[in-house]
Amino acid sequence: MGNARATETVTRLTQWIGGVCQAHGGRVVKSLGDGVFAIFTSGAAATHAVIELQRYHQKRLLAWPAPLRMALQIGVASGEVVEVEGDCYGDAVNLASRLSDLAGPGQIWVTAAVISQLREGSVQHRDLGLINIRGRSEMSVVHRIDWQEDVTSFLTVPAALAPLRMPDSSFGQIELAWLDVRSMFRTEQLPIHLGRVDDAQFVVNDPRVSRLHARIELRQGSCVLIDVSTYGTWVRFHGNDGPSTEIALRREECVLHGRGEIGLGAPLSDISAPTIAFNTTSGDVMLSRREIAR
Secondary structure, eight states, rough: OOOOHHHHHHHHHHHHHHHHHHHHHEEEEETTTTTTEEEOOOOHHHHHHHHHHHHHHHHHHHHHEEEEGOOOEEEOSSSSOOEEEEESSSSHHHHHHHHHHSSOOOOEEEEEHHTTOOOOTTSSSSEEEOOTTTTSSSSSEEEOOOOTTGGGGOOOOTTTSSSOEEEEEHHHHHHHHEETTEEEEEEEGGEEESSSSSSSSSSSOOTSEEEEEEEEEETTTEEEEEEEEEESSSEEEETTTEOOOEEEEESSSEEESSSSEEEESSTTSSTTTTTEEEEEEOOOOOOOOEEEEO
């Protein structure tokens, strides 16, 4: 895609985003390249606006040629905002910006303060737990909005794979190693992100790795790896009988157990692939993979 066409597409997209925000009572403060910053009178108004954005944009993408398909990453925060000479400042402004960077393509991440302003049951959401956000001294509780009109249609388990079973002993910690970098994460430190930027808790500096490539979270006693990248994630387990077959994840997730390897942005069969070795203290679990909301 040429630069002129790309610029035109981004401009039209940001203008459309601004129009939807205004239709929900919001006000566009500024456009930042391929981003839009808008303020609303309430967290509920902002949430309903961004849900409409994601739902309608998903339908638009189906008709767009592949090179023009740009997913929306949205962050919403609530708090005091100070306006100075047409610009806005405040903790909520910085937090919303960080959340939009952390959210995966097609995702909406919001703060607990935003969730508290929603009518109970009006919006489906998932608690992602405490997340370390750059520039903040304390971790923040973050929720992901499940904006799909039929969420269950996005959650399917391939018949060829065994169903998820609870581990015999709950997950304790996971050790990650890449080159000479080694880190240990306990249950209370999850979720964490693997990626190329400093916002990630485990940084892998390789051009094939997305800024925030994958997330590891604790779910019902299991350690779950979730791919949110552009080029995909590969997983291989090491058991008593040797290494398993590679599992490719594209907007999918799997349970990590025992020890193995995670390839970011390239298959593990590629000897140059950025590869993270992992080792968990979880019990004997069966692997499950399922598509996640895009």
